[in-house]
Amino acid sequence: MNSFRHRLLGLPLLVLLTAAGCSAADEGPTAAVPSPDAKVVAVCEDLDEAMPAKVDGLVRKDPQPSSKLTAGWGNPLIILRCGVAQPPKMVDPEVAEGRDADAVAGGVNGVDWLMEKQDDGAYRFTTANREAYVEVTVPEGRDSSSVLIDLAPAVKKAIPEGIAL
Numbered sequence: 801m802n803s804f805r806h807r808l809l810g811l812p813l814l815v816l817l818t819a820a821g822c823s824a825a826d827e828g829p830t831a832a833v834p835s836p837d838a839k840v841v842a843v844c845e846d847l848d849e850a851m852p853a854k855v856d857g858l859v860r861k862d863p864q865p866s867s868k869l870t871a872g873w874g875n876p877l878i879i880l881r882c883g884v885a886q887p888p889k890m891v892d893p894e895v896a897e898g899r900d901a902d903a904v905a906g907g908v909n910g911v912d913w914l915m916e917k918q919d920d921g922a923y924r925f926t927t928a929n930r931e932a933y934v935e936v937t938v939p940e941g942r943d944s945s946s947v948l949i950d951l952a953p954a955v956k957k958a959i960p961e962g963i964a965l
Contacts, residue, residue: 831881847882847932856950924938925937
């Protein structure tokens with residue numbers, strides 16, 4: 801009878817340890833959700849609906865917390881965030897004149913992007929000349945050109961050309 805009591809007392813500890821093992825860290829990669837105004841949220845929701853199921857051959861796996869303003873593909877995750885603020889380098893004259901080696905402007909299939917190399921080797925791309933800024937972070941070692949080619953139709957369909965507010 802004594803051993804039975806010890807097994808019952810150990811049960812709550814086992815349950816607690818098991819629950820602790822299922823932490824938020826187990827939910828997968830995270831991405832900060834932008835907080836744009838209502839007009840930008842509407843076009844970002846349109847972008848979410850137009851998003852491809854695969855990018856660079858990788859299946860969609862959205863980051864946490866779940867939001868229509870973020871999307872992801874693969875592992876390590878390619879992360880898209882819609883409705884971000886204008887990157888400071890987008891208004892930097894050094895970038896506009898092509899003198900900033902860490903930030904380059906260019907277009908892919910009708911979508912203009914600012915490309916910025918990150919300290920960890922990843923590349924961050926932000927749309928230009930659209931009514932909302934869309935940011936795509938491509939981990940080091942991925943072919944960023946195929947990522948942008950795969951995303952271009954959705955961006956063109958959902959985010960109108962113009963000046964983001």
